[in-house]
Amino acid sequence: MGSQVKITLVKSGISRSWRHREVLKGLGLTKLNKTVYRPNNPAIMGMIKKVEYLVDYQIIEG
Secondary structure, eight states: OOOOOEEEEOOOTSSOOOOHHHHHEEETTSTTTTTEEEOHHHHHHHHHHHTTTTTTEEOOOO
C-alpha cells in the first residue's frame, strides 16, 4: 500500500480566492479543523501546494 497524506484545515476559506475555495472542496475540507486522509500522488500534492497557507499536512508512510 502506498503512502497517504493527512491534511487538516487550520485557516478558514472565507474571503479567499474562489479557486482556493474549490481546491479545499476538492480535498474534502469543508469545516475548520477537519482532517482527511488522501493518497500521496502528484495531483493531491499540487492541490496542497496551492492552499498550503490554509492547511497543515503530514505524509504518512505505510
